[in-house]
Each structure stands twice: as structure tokens, then as C-alpha cells.
Amino acid sequence: MYATQALTHLVPLAADELDKNKVTPGVLGFLVFAALAVGVWLLMKSMNRHMGKVDFEEAPDPAATGETSPEKAGASGT
16 A cells, blocks of 8 residues: 555545644655755855855056056047
8 A cells, every 4th residue: 555545545534624724734844844954054054165166356447547548548638
């Protein structure tokens, strides 16, 4: 007998106690939420490890150093 068949036999027994105005996620909802939380935590840990390996140095911006091209120097001098 499969687990789903066993559960279908228990559902009519729980129908007497079930309040149709109160719905809760139950254990399955908690397990799914916990699995998602653990997955996100592992992904963040992996991303942090990969970002630590990145060695990036940005080239300096020529406009910030004060260097100008000849076209800009000629245009501003007239």
C-alpha cells in the first residue's frame, strides 16, 4: 500500500474534526518553507564564497584625472 492511499483512507476520519473556516499550512507547509530557507542560505553562502574569489580593479576614468582629448582642448580654447 502506498502512502497516498493510506492518507486517502484517513481523510474521511479527519473530516469530522476539520473546521472549514480555519485553514493552516500544517507540517507540509513548514517543511517546504524550511527547505526553501535552507536553499536560499546555501545559495547566499556559495555566492559569498565566489565573490571573495573575484579580483577586480577598475581602470581609472580619464575624465576624473583631468586629461582631455585634443578635440575638447581645441573646442574650449576658442
